[in-house]
Amino acid sequence: MSIFFIRKKSFALLFDGVDDYVEIKNNRIINQIGSGDFTLSAIVYALESEQKLHPQILSNRQREGTGFLFGFHGRWRGSQNKIPFVQYNNTNWIDYQNQPNLLNNQWHHFVARKYQNNITYFADGKKIASFTSSRIVNYNISSRHPLLIGWDSVNPSATHFKGKIDEVSIWNRALSNAEIQSGMLKSIRGRKPGLISYWSFEEGSGNIVRDYSGNGNHGMIFGAVWTTGWLSECR
Numbered sequence: 001m002s003i004f005f006i007r008k009k010s011f012a013l014l015f016d017g018v019d020d021y022v023e024i025k026n027n028r029i030i031n032q033i034g035s036g037d038f039t040l041s042a043i044v045y046a047l048e049s050e051q052k053l054h055p056q057i058l059s060n061r062q063r064e065g066t067g068f069l070f071g072f073h074g075r076w077r078g079s080q081n082k083i084p085f086v087q088y089n090n091t092n093w094i095d096y097q098n099q100p101n102l103l104n105n106q107w108h109h110f111v112a113r114k115y116q117n118n119i120t121y122f123a124d125g126k127k128i129a130s131f132t133s134s135r136i137v138n139y140n141i142s143s144r145h146p147l148l149i150g151w152d153s154v155n156p157s158a159t160h161f162k163g164k165i166d167e168v169s170i171w172n173r174a175l176s177n178a179e180i181q182s183g184m185l186k187s188i189r190g191r192k193p194g195l196i197s198y199w200s201f202e203e204g205s206g207n208i209v210r211d212y213s214g215n216g217n218h219g220m221i222f223g224a225v226w227t228t229g230w231l232s233e234c235r
């Protein structure tokens with residue numbers, strides 16, 4: 001080992017795509033967003049060919065038509081790859097043309113942002129899809145279900161994510177393009193306005209993932225194991 005090696009090892013969670021997930025019991029995390037603006041962010045490392053049909057990053061659905069999904073929809077209407085999407089108000093907000101391949105065994109940063117009547121997706125800081133609709137503005141993403149990372153329990157056999165998830169954050173405001181593109185979301189320092197939950201997965205051991213937003217929304221790990229985080233592998 002070089003004596004000049006000073007970088008701290010970083011961690012993420014590795015999900016097996018079979019039955020792993022993280023549960024955050026406090027459903028007020030999402031319910032405080034309600035029908036307001038939000039930003040969802042995560043860095044993921046996965047391979048499309050190893051996924052189930054609709055692998056999810058976040059879900060709080062209690063049943064069809066409640067809450068929201070944030071993850072990937074199976075190929076659809078000629079898309080070449082799984083489709084980054086948010087589902088709510090009984091709609092899969094997806095764009096099935098020119099989908100980037102985000103599941104290619106590299107780290108990718110993925111953001112979904114709701115601002116009033118618009119949803120925009122960013123992949124690695126670039127806008128990849130945008131929707132404007134009156135159906136976006138007023139729908140409430142609350143549910144009575146806990147928040148899950150890596151699975152949607154309403155569609156239990158088709159939604160387990162296989163791969164690494166890191167740096168998940170939830171904001172109760174629409175971040176600006178500049179904020180999203182600044183890299184701020186890829187390693188959040190200190191408390192930020194509107195940051196309501198932040199899991200950086202830096203524990204590296206144990207079965208709890210800590211919420212570093214200061215709001216105490218710690219999660220319980222079911223099956224997922226500690227692995228090397230994106231900061232160790234991309235810098």
Ligand SMILES: [Ca+2]
Binds near residue numbers: 010200201229
């Ligand atoms: Ca991490």
